[in-house]
Structure formats: structure tokens, C-alpha cells
Amino acid sequence: MELNDQQQQVVSDLSQPILLNAPAGTGKTRVLACRVAHILETGAAEGPQILCLTFTNRACKELKNRIIATAREKGLAVVVKTIHSFCYSLIKEETKRQSDRYNDFLLYDDEDCRQIIDSLPAAASAPGNDTQALQNFIEFRKKQRVIPDLHDFTAPKDALQAWLSDHGDALVQQYDAVLDDNHAVDFTDLITGAYDFLSEDACCQRWRDRFRFIAVDEMQDTSEVEYAVISRLFPGRNILLCGDYFQTIYEWRGSYPEYILEQFRKTYHPREITFTTNYRATQLLLKAAESCLNHLFGQVTVHHIYPQPGQAAAAVPGEPIVVHQADTFLDESRWIFQELNQLPPEERLKACILVRGNRQAQQLWTGITAHNLHYPPASRLPVTCIDQFHLFKRQECKDVLAYLRLLLNKHDNLSLKRILLRFVPRIGRRTIETIESESYRRLGLRLCDFIDPISQETGDPYGLLLTALADGRIVVFDVESTGTDTTTDEIIQIAAVRLDAQGQVTDKFNTYVRASRSVGTSFYVHHISDDQLAVEGRDPKEALSAFLNFARDAVIVGHNV
Structure with a gap:
């Protein structure tokens, strides 16, 4: 064409x-x-x-x-x-250039986010038990970071609105803290x-x-x-x-x-x-659509957007539009069922029923299914309600995804919780609630720490660190660089200390490293100049080898990583 x-x-x-x-x-x-x-x-x-x-x-x-x-x-x-x-x-690409953001983050869907909201201490006292309203509020507050005067299309009413005025900030902070702990983001976080x-x-x-x-x-x-x-x-x-x-x-x-x-x-x-030329609709449908838009938005608005009316490419006027009045959804589904039954068998598979909302779809599907039961199986209409099939929201799919996500991100407490409750015997909600309580959180313990290999070997998520400290085998290091982009910037200084069992410094290491690029404006952060590096800087391979010798047999701890 x-x-x-x-x-x-x-x-x-x-x-x-x-x-x-x-x-x-x-x-x-x-x-x-x-x-x-x-x-x-x-x-x-x-x-x-x-x-x-x-x-x-x-x-x-x-x-x-x-x-x-x-x-x-x-x-x-x-x-x-x-x-x-x-x-x-x-975000995935840019987090590689930033030292203060996680690169291994997972994307949580709406259902995951609602589970988080239901677990928040700040949400426990919210009136109305309306998780969706709380989720809408959190989403809106995040978007306000981009557009401060953004209009809230989903603002709650009455008691909940008053409650959010007092507790909304705490709700958002706790919600973001849980996402951060899980190395996760929601869909709004992608945009913001x-x-x-x-x-x-x-x-x-x-x-x-x-x-x-x-x-x-x-x-x-x-x-x-x-x-x-x-x-x-x-x-x-x-x-x-x-x-x-x-x-x-x-x-x-x-x-x-x-x-x-x-x-x-x-x-x-x-x-x-x-x-203005339409290749899908007949002229009758276009006229009906224009009339509908004129009644909904006003003729002035419609003509402002589309000064010229649409014209069908096909010369065929099209089948007439039939309006059937039904008092209840059962009457409506009966009429639809009868109309579909009059079609040739091969045409029935091409029929589609469009509705405005999911509830209407469910009602019509229920009504048509009820009429279907009066016929033998071979003569029934092959009716499917599309809204029934949310593949990735089905329980078995969520279960499989929980395992996959936990394999990708060992910090995903939400997926681990699902696995424990669904597949691990003798671990129930009370046990998980105890581990996720404030007393455990103050100790720095999270649910995922209990499946960490180090925890399994030493009995403590910090066991490796504590053992190394007792043996005097901890090296704490820091670096300076030409910038914060880990894909292009280079290390220009490595400094480290070795600690004894009491945390006292027993040895020190410091070396400058020659870079293939200028320090640029990073000089104003570390005050190491290109001239200084030209005189005192070592070859990168030599400098890194020296640091490895200094840190041999030690557990290495990064400062402010």
C-alpha cells in the first residue's frame, strides 16, 4: 500500500x-x-x-x-x-558511574510493593486498611521530587488524608528503606x-x-x-x-x-x-465515533484537535450499529450469548466483547458461562475472560520468580520470605516477624543474612570479620581517583592500615599511582596534582602488586565503599 x-x-x-x-x-x-x-x-x-x-x-x-x-x-x-x-x-548504565548507588537492583512490581507497605510499622495505624491508597500516596510523593506542584489525581479523602498529613513522611521513609535493604526499586523509582x-x-x-x-x-x-x-x-x-x-x-x-x-x-x-484517512474503520463507525466525541468533549474541542473529520479508505458503508437495552448484566450476557450462537462456528472464534472495566468483564463472563452450562460440552461457546490470566501474578509464576530473583540478588528479603513461607517447613510468619523485628534490625541482622554462606560457616553474618579481627588479619583500605566513573576513571592513590585484635593500627601502606588521564577537577577533592603523580606515582601494576603483598592473608575492608 x-x-x-x-x-x-x-x-x-x-x-x-x-x-x-x-x-x-x-x-x-x-x-x-x-x-x-x-x-x-x-x-x-x-x-x-x-x-x-x-x-x-x-x-x-x-x-x-x-x-x-x-x-x-x-x-x-x-x-x-x-x-x-x-x-x-x-539507571543500570549510570549506576556503574556512581559509587553511591546499587547496580544489582531488582524491579518490584505493584504486588511486591503492596506487600512491603503492609509490613511497614507506619502503615499499621492507617485508617481504612486501604493499601492501594497508601501506595498511590507514596508514588505521588516520589513524583513530587520531579514536579513539586504536581496535581494528585488519586488523593485520598477524609480520615486517611488527615492521617497521611501526620504520618506520610514516615511511611515514605520506611518504604524506601525496605526497598534499599532489598536492593530494589519500584516503577516510579525508574522514572524519578x-x-x-x-x-x-x-x-x-x-x-x-x-x-x-x-x-x-x-x-x-x-x-x-x-x-x-x-x-x-x-x-x-x-x-x-x-x-x-x-x-x-x-x-x-x-x-x-x-x-x-x-x-x-x-x-x-x-x-x-x-x-484523516482511516484504513481500519468504515465511514459509519467514523461518524459514530465523531458524534460520541462531540458529546463527551464538545464540538469545539474536537474540531480544535481534528479540524477535518476522518474519512474511511474503504467505500463500503459498514454494518449498522445496534443498541440493545439490558436492565442487568445477566440480561446483557443472555443477549450476547444468543447473538454469538447465531454466528457460524468458524466466526465465533473471531468474536470479541469489549468492556470498560475488569468488573464488567468478569460479570459478563460469569453470565455467558452460566448459559453455556445448558448445552453439551461439544456445543458450548469457547469463551475466555482475558482478565483472568495475569501470567506473572499467578502464584506459581511468582514462586519461580522469587527463586530466580534471589539467585540474582542475595539481598532480596521479599523473595526469600515468599520462599520460606511457601516451601520451607516449620518456618512460619511468627518466626519471620521476629527476625524482621526492630531488635534484630538494631543488631544489623536481616532475613537474607541467615542464608549467607558466611553465616552458615561461622554462625554469624559478621563471623568472617570477627575471626579476622581476633587474629589481627584486617586491612582497611581507601583510594583516591580521577573521578567517580568506575568505567573510565583511574585510581591515583591507595592507602591502607592493618589492625590488631584491639583495632589498633599495626602497619600502614600508602602509594601513588600514575594515571593515563589528568586528575582534572577531582584535584579539588583530593589535592593530588598531575605534577605530583608524575614524580611520585608508580606504575599501576607495581602499585597494585605492592598493595596485594601488604594485604596478604587478610580480610580486606573497604572504607566508605
Whole structure:
């Protein structure tokens, strides 16, 4: 199928920012793939210099497949990610450059986070027993770090709101402390953590320089906070922002298309293109959709977003829309069941029932299943309720993931707790609650310490350290370096002391190390100059060998690691 004029404009115009209004069925994904292929073919950028961000994993996979099918081998290198996965990759990479952040963190899903909230001392006195409301509050407070005047779409009412005014800070602090203990982050931490990194000029410029073209799909589902993150990459790049204002379904989690459009227009003055030819819907459906939007949003608003009404590519007018009035969900499910039964057997498998919420889906599925029971098994309708299948939330999947996560991260107390309660006999909640009590915490003991190999060998998570101290075999060391980026900066000084059983210094070690790069501004931290290193610095191999000889047979303790 050839591109129409509007589609061709998006594909070929690589000179300015573009705001694309593209309703469902107008060929947006195909156009994005063709635009990427055009960028690659013209040499405007190479694959790794093109970033495509979308909202869901499914949309991400579809767009990547379209790009590869259109651009062939060159399309393999194009970076296609969801906003959350992009932030995850950014944080993973940048934590290697920071000495004060964990690199082995795990991502906890909503259910994991609710378990944490239920275990918090601060949450025990919250009125209403509403874990979801507490989770919403924690998420909102974290997002306020990015946008202080952010509007709270999920603010609780009455008693809980008053309680949060007094206890909210403690709740967030305890929640973050548990995540930190487990070397874990939640989905909000991905966004706010990426923002923190991109707020540093050097880091932000490093990530901007990676990309020349950025396309953001499904912009109507992007929240203010997410836009604040990705827009840090926009200056000096060629930006395509696309989506459909009226398709937003995530206002409850902060999507704010009016804000996104206003900010993008004000800052970048983009060329605006609207797709009006629809290849999926009939003209009857388009007219019905326009009428619905006019009643929901007002004709002025609809015409402001889409000045021209959509036109169906197909000449066929389409089947008429039938409205059936049902008083109860049982009446509705009976009518649907009868309609489906009138279809040829091969057509029944193609039927789909769409509803607004999960509760409606469950009710209709229950009603249709009840009608199915009046027929022999071979004649029943093959009905499935999609909402029933949350694969990664199923108990058996959570169990398997708990083992895998604990293997990846030995600090994951939440996964260990699940394993103990589900599979280890004679260990119950009371035992775990005792280990997680404040008295154990004051001693520095955590649940995961009890499965640490050192604890198993010595009977104490600090057993190796205590034994070495008693034997006078502890070496405490510190280093200075040309910077904090462990992937590029270099050690320029190693200093260490050896301690006896009383913790007194019995020997000292100090050496300077020649570096292949200048100390730069790190001089103002350690006051070791390039000139000093040129005179006093040792070859790195020689310096490290000397330190190893000094620390031979000792347990090495890093200072302020």
C-alpha cells in the first residue's frame, strides 16, 4: 500500500519537530517504520542514533518488528523501548558511574510493593486498611521530587488524608528503606531515578549525544513526570511526538495530554500533521465515533484537535450499529450469548466483547458461562475472560520468580520470605516477624543474612570479620581517583592500615599511582596534582602488586565503599 500525502510528509520531513495527530487505524505505526527507514537510507543517522519510545511492551514489539521488516538489517540497531525500559537501561548504565548507588537492583512490581507497605510499622495505624491508597500516596510523593506542584489525581479523602498529613513522611521513609535493604526499586523509582541522573548536565549531555532522532509514540498516555524525563533529551534533537488526544486511558495514573501538547508546542513550535484517512474503520463507525466525541468533549474541542473529520479508505458503508437495552448484566450476557450462537462456528472464534472495566468483564463472563452450562460440552461457546490470566501474578509464576530473583540478588528479603513461607517447613510468619523485628534490625541482622554462606560457616553474618579481627588479619583500605566513573576513571592513590585484635593500627601502606588521564577537577577533592603523580606515582601494576603483598592473608575492608 502506497503512503498518502499526509503520511509521506511525516516520512520525508526530517528538518523540523513534528506533532502528529493520528487516530487508530490511520497507519501511524507503518509511517513510523517508514520514517525510520528513510532516516537510515538517507544517512541522516545510524540505527543507534534513533530512539523510539512507546508505552507498552506489545506496542514496542510491534514497532520494532515493523522497523526491521521495512529497514531490514539496518533496523536491528534502532533503539526501540518503552519509557520505563529506557529509564531502566539508563539507571543500570549510570549506576556503574556512581559509587553511591546499587547496580544489582531488582524491579518490584505493584504486588511486591503492596506487600512491603503492609509490613511497614507506619502503615499499621492507617485508617481504612486501604493499601492501594497508601501506595498511590507514596508514588505521588516520589513524583513530587520531579514536579513539586504536581496535581494528585488519586488523593485520598477524609480520615486517611488527615492521617497521611501526620504520618506520610514516615511511611515514605520506611518504604524506601525496605526497598534499599532489598536492593530494589519500584516503577516510579525508574522514572524519578532517570530524572535525577538527567538533571546532571554531564550525564544529560552524554545521553543527548547518543541520539539524533527521537520519536515518542502514544504521547497521550505520557504523564507530566515521564515527559519531564524524556524532554531532557529533546534540545538539539529532531523530535516526532505522535498519538491521539482522545485515546488517553491513563488519566488515573497521571497522563495529561493537554500539558504535553502545550509544552511541546510552546518549546519547539512543531509542524502539525493530522492523519484523516482511516484504513481500519468504515465511514459509519467514523461518524459514530465523531458524534460520541462531540458529546463527551464538545464540538469545539474536537474540531480544535481534528479540524477535518476522518474519512474511511474503504467505500463500503459498514454494518449498522445496534443498541440493545439490558436492565442487568445477566440480561446483557443472555443477549450476547444468543447473538454469538447465531454466528457460524468458524466466526465465533473471531468474536470479541469489549468492556470498560475488569468488573464488567468478569460479570459478563460469569453470565455467558452460566448459559453455556445448558448445552453439551461439544456445543458450548469457547469463551475466555482475558482478565483472568495475569501470567506473572499467578502464584506459581511468582514462586519461580522469587527463586530466580534471589539467585540474582542475595539481598532480596521479599523473595526469600515468599520462599520460606511457601516451601520451607516449620518456618512460619511468627518466626519471620521476629527476625524482621526492630531488635534484630538494631543488631544489623536481616532475613537474607541467615542464608549467607558466611553465616552458615561461622554462625554469624559478621563471623568472617570477627575471626579476622581476633587474629589481627584486617586491612582497611581507601583510594583516591580521577573521578567517580568506575568505567573510565583511574585510581591515583591507595592507602591502607592493618589492625590488631584491639583495632589498633599495626602497619600502614600508602602509594601513588600514575594515571593515563589528568586528575582534572577531582584535584579539588583530593589535592593530588598531575605534577605530583608524575614524580611520585608508580606504575599501576607495581602499585597494585605492592598493595596485594601488604594485604596478604587478610580480610580486606573497604572504607566508605
